[in-house]
Amino acid sequence: MKKLSVLGAILLLCFSLAGCSGGSGEGETADNGVVKVYNWGEYIDEEVIDMFEEETGIEVIYDTFETNxxxxxxxxxxxxxxxxxxPSDYMIEKMIANDLLQEINFDNIPNMEYISESIMEGSKAFDPENKYSVPYTFGTLGILYNTTLVDDPVNSWSILWDEKYAGEIIMYNSVRDLFVAPLELLGYSINTTDDQELAQAKDMLLEQKPLLQRYVMDQIKDIMISESAALAMCYSGEVLQLQEANPNLAYVVPNEGSNFFIDSWVIPANAENKENAEAWLNFLNRPDIALKNFEYITYSTPNTGAQELMDEELLSNPAVFPGDDILSNCEVFYSLGTEGDEKYNELWLEIKDYTAQ
Amino acid sequence: MKWTRKLLAGPYLIWMAGFILIPLGLIFYYGLTDSSGAFTLENIMAITDPQRANSLWRALKLALISTVICLAAAYPLAMILKRIAKNRSSLIVFIFVLPMWMNFLLRTMAWQVLLDRNGVINNVLGFFHLPRLNIINTQTAIIFGMVYNFLPFMVLPLYNVLMKIGNDVVEAAYDLGATKVQTFFHVILPLSVPGIISGITMVFVPALTTFVISNLLGGGMILLIGNVIEQEFTFTSNWHLGSGLSLVLMVFILISMALIAKYDKEGEGGAF
Known part of the structure; x- marks a missing residue:
């Protein structure tokens, strides 16, 4: 028996490792059925879920994921x-290609009128006829830096290769994001699958590795707030919260261009409650609800109704609302297919395996 | 009587089938097939790719070092615990186990805060004008994390097995003229082998497979086999390759189980 309890303890440890995932809606009586929502973690103001349940009588079953x-x-x-x-843009493209989505009936979503024209235009990169997706948030990838630790002007990805800042630089621990910096510097598309172009970008990343403090994802926030590093790759949606915690932080989208992303709602082909899903989407696009969500998650909202309710200072912050000049210089990620993903994965292995010492 | 006993084992058997056997079967299925469902050994042979092989050797090296450190630290501690009074030693064991009630992730993140460049330890060192400790994001930091997290798994089986060695056995050795050193090497050490083996496997296996510790304390700069497998699941969505590599790791786990079965026949090395 002893060994069994040991196994049990190990299993428990493993489970605590697995972390948390999702909760479900409150246990109200579901008069109008349910809607099963699958969203990014920390990507909604949870009060909005309760408000939706109260107003529509539809029970929300809410689960979250960490990556596309x-x-x-x-x-x-x-x-x-x-x-x-x-999901995000490139993943929506992949889901459309594999027949995993169904067309949305926009007659049920009158609040679509609030979605900004330019974002609908941008969405055509992955949803060419705007038939499958309702934009939820958008943003850019850029450089977050500490104005007291960096005295050079920051406007190019090349500063992430500056030996002056050795040990002060942080890059994202996700391969597509990581490759944006060298590919933009080399003047290639961030969606390239050309072996030679990727090899050049990989060499740059190998050259950069000794200068890096680390590759991380979410911990970037803690590290930048505590001033343990000077420069980091960062998605614009994080910036407002970070600046609130540490006013020395500034954000810039480098001149060479960068990644521009749109996260949109889609309805899977096997959805059982399509109309409830459309009610959910209509609710999220009501200006006051979109604003409430924006204030919680701080990723830019494409909802013009919500934008009208915001103050000037917020609207002029390039991290919150990049101007059209910045957006036109940025590229959306495309799905690269299994072959492309595997190519990037092999390069990632090579970079991670590399030690300069 | 017999059938009621079997009935009591029911919940555990269901648990075992649902959460151990079925997942294990799935890993075998995915590991030995390609995306079209045809049988292949390619997922397993992928370990011979230089980067993946490197990450496996690196993980083996770090796990081995951590295990040796754990053993070197835990054995004397278990000996001390054996010597002091039972009620006091169980308090110390309790203190040892206490941190395990906290989430593994949180404890590892706490180490990150401690070891960071502007972290607690460096702030204290800086206050006394001592040289800074720059081990975060290195293999040393990962070893630190492994030893810290898995030390209780070494202490408990050793403590258990040492407590069971009767004082009369030790006294008999002295009566027959053995010195303290001779008693240790000829009596105590051989009798504690089951605990040592069980401790080694309980530290070595999780240390070998970890990817959280290398991500948090290695700053994502050091690639272990656990990270390679994690990437297959989270980035390429290639469950087949990820499962195939997991099967390779399973070989090491099976070796450990075989060792336990060989040396620990009576289950004496059990931790709890």
């Missing part, structure tokens, strides 16, 4: 029939 890649196989396997999901 983690979400995709779950939708593909179809074990849980989610009604509405919020």
């Amino acid at each position: 890649e983690e979400m995709y196989p779950i939708i593909e396997a179809g074990g849980v029939a989610y009604d509405v999901v919020c």
Whole structure:
């Protein structure tokens, strides 16, 4: 028996490792059925869920994911029939290509009128006829830096290769984001799968590795707030919160251009409550609700109704609302297919395996 | 009587089937097939790719070093615990186990805060004008994290097995003229082998497979086999390759289980 309890303890440890995932809606009586929502973690003001349940009588079953890649196989396997999901641009393209989505009936979503024209235009990169997706948030990838630790002007990705800042630089621990910097510097597309172009970018990243403090994801926030590093790759949606915690932080989208992303709601092909999903989308696009969500998650909202309710200072912050000149210089990620993903993964292995010492 | 006993084991058997056997079967299925469902050994042979092989050796090296450090630290501690009074030693064991009630991730993140460049330890060192400690994001930091997190798994089986060695056995050795050193090497050490083996496997296996510690304390700069597998699941969504590599790791786990079965026949090395 002893060994069994040891095994049990180890299992428990493993489970605490696995972290948390999602909760479900409150246990109200569901008069009007349910809607199963699958969203990024920390990507909604949870009060909005309660408000929706109260107003519509539809029970919300709410689950979260951490990465697009983690979400995709779950939708593909179809074990849980989610009604509405919020992936990023390139993943939506992949889902459309693999017939995992169904067309949205926009007659049920009158609040679509509030969505900004330029974002609908941008969405055509992955949803050419605007038939499958309702934009939720958008943003840019740029450089977050500490104005007291960096005295050079920051306007180019090349500062991430400056030996002066050795040990003060942080890059994202995700391969597509990581490659944006060298590919933009080399003047190539961030969606390239050309072996030679990728090899050049990889060499730059190998050259950069000794200057880096680390590759991380979410910890960038803590590290930059505590001033343990001077420069970091960062998505614009994080910037408002970070600046509130440490006013010395500034954000810039480098001149060479960068990645511009849109996270949009889509309805999977196997959804069982399509109309409830559309009610959910209509609710989220009501200006006051969109504003409430924006204030919580701080990723830019494409909802012009919500934008009208914001103050000037917020609207002029380039991290919150990049101007059209910046956006036109940025590129959306495309899905690269299994072959492309594997190519990037091999390069990532090579970079991670490399030690300069 | 017999059937009621079997009935009591029911919940555990269901648990075992649902959370151990079925997942294990899935890993075998995915690991031995390609995306079209045809049988292949390619996912397993992928370990021979230089980067993946490097990450496996690196993980083996760090896990081995951590295990040796754990053993070197835990054995004397278990000996001390054996010597002091039972009620006091169980208090010390309790203190040892206490941090394990906290989430593993949180404890590892706490180490990150401690070891960071502007972290607690460096602030204290700086206050006394001592040289700074720059081990965060190195293999040393990962070893630190492994030893810290897995030390209780070494202490408990050793403590258990040492407590069971009767004082009369030790006294008999002295009566027959053995010195303290001779008693240790000829009596105590051989009798504690089951605990040592069980401790080694319980530290070595999780240390070998970890990816959280290398991500948090290695700053993502050091690639271990656990990170390679994690990437297959989270980035390429290639469950087949990820499972195939997991099967390779399973070989090491099976070796450990075989060792336990060989040396620890009576389950004496159990931790709890």
